[in-house]
Amino acid sequence: MNRNPVAASLSQRAYNDIRYRILSGQLPLGTSISRRTLAADLGMSVVPVSDALQRLSTEGLVESWPRVGTRVRIPTSQDVRGHYVVREALESQSARLFSQKSTPEERKEILELAETLDQLYRNGNADDESKEALFALHQLHQQFHMRIAECGGHPALCQAIENNHVLTFNWLYDTAARRTKLPERHHGRLAESLCQDDPEKADLAMREHVIYGRDDLLRTLSVLFR
Amino acid sequence: MNRNPVAASLSQRAYNDIRYRILSGQLPLGTSISRRTLAADLGMSVVPVSDALQRLSTEGLVESWPRVGTRVRIPTSQDVRGHYVVREALESQSARLFSQKSTPEERKEILELAETLDQLYRNGNADDESKEALFALHQLHQQFHMRIAECGGHPALCQAIENNHVLTFNWLYDTAARRTKLPERHHGRLAESLCQDDPEKADLAMREHVIYGRDDLLRTLSVLFR
DNA sequence: TGTTGTAAACTGGCATATCAGATTCAGATG
DNA sequence: CATCTGAATCTGATATGCCAGTTTACAACA
Secondary structure, X not given: OOOOOOOXXXXXXXXXXXXXXXXXXXXXXXXXXXXXXXXXXXOOOHHHHHHHHHHHHHHOOEEEEOOOEXXXXXXXXXXXXXXXXXXXXXXXXXXXXXXXXXXXXXXXXXXXXXXXXXXXXXXXXXXXXXXXXXXHHHXXXXXXXXXXXXXXXXXXXXXXXXXXXXXXXXXXXXHHHOOOOOOOOHHHHHHHHHOOOOHHHHHHHHHHHHHXXXXXXXXXXXXXXX | OOXXXXXXXXXXXXXXXXXXXXXXXXXXXXXXXXXXXXXXXXXXOHHHHHHHHHHHHHHOOEEEEOXXXXXXXXXXXXXXXXXXXXXXXXXXXXXXXXXXXXXXHHHHHHHHHHHHHHHHHHHHHHHOOOHHHHHHHHHHHHHHHHHHXXXXXXXXXXXXXXXXXXXXXXXHHHHHHOOOOOOOOHHHXXXXXXXXXXXXHHHHHXXXXXXXXXXHHHHHHHHHOO
8 A cells, every 4th residue: 555645635725724714813713614615715625624624623623513503613711721631741741751852952952942932922012913923923832842742752642732722722812812921931941941851850840831821821711701 | 503412423323333343353453444335334325434434544543545545554563652652641640630639439439440340350361252351341441541530520631531542452452462461459559549649649650550551562562463 | 663484595414426546457478 | 477568446535416404584463
């Protein structure tokens, strides 16, 4: 059998496109999605669109009821709590592996990424509040965590973290609330903890980082939907 | 919109059926799957079968290449390692939450389940080596871990654990190798550790349990595919 | 004005047909 | 016997059309 990487199928393109539309705010939370309209818009039939929506549904970005409709899911605070429990588990494991397996070059890369992140979080609000800038910041934050996971050497863990859409929710609410406040050198200190050859310490530092993000997001939620 | 539970669709039935056929050995590892043949066999068209196979593909039980074919995936030892890294993360988190949130009744239930499991693992091989008996044992083991997760109070974590198919792989190789050896009171001692109101201890005990299972499975693998 | 009934419009689920690429195997060629 | 060849036969991907529920808009009526 041919194990070459599959060419980008229409289903895949639909998935990427719809996902981007949701994350970028083109499809705000709660928006109804019509398979037929969307298919016409994307220049394809409804089948690949349905495939994509099914994937997004299992991932929790979208919800669908038979013969009723599909819409962009509005995560509840209970959803957020649940997702963060999973994320705490996965990211702390990722931190353990990073502290055990990362090379000096990789550690340097992570430390630099952390510095960049902290700078952007410090200046971002003042300089540029556009959606594009916030989206870029969101992506960089995601990259920071994904690079840490990649350095752990287990693709399965990377995939599990990527499938956990807390950062996605984070971005959605960031967009709504324009919330980008963080303590000084927040990521910098985390990165330093990860580089100290102490898996338990790395685990704990990442747990604190994740829980800080969770509480921050829950505060935002309570303001948005009070 | 109507939020009632959806009726069992053909896609869902196809998913359950195919999954059961794989786990029960009706579709052995590596078997090619024809959408058309399977659809005729299940009395439906290829569309719901394709939906089901897509889900099973993202879950890793099945692999598919465009215009080539679909077959039951043979997990590699690298797959197994990766899955166990994720499982270690999720189950240790589950153990933490259990030690913090479980009620006395729930703890009693888990302790009893552990005793039953230990008995079956001790006697199972001697009494009954049928596939059905091994499958039942596998399901009970899975139930043990799922109940622990449920008592933690976070459905999202339960779902994440359920989506992690290490226990499934475990069953597949158990079937192939008839391996059911475990140390005396293996699950009993784990359950006792979970009930001591010490999240860190529970975390560690579960990590050891998971890693024991991983190494055991890797040994089996090295024998099977040496 | 407010309520109700009903039909049109819309939804996701599914069946069927077609397409292009991959595989396979009989038969020709050396 | 080994090797090449090409057509028949597979594969998954996709398009299209239909179906049976759900929602909605609007007219008829109180």
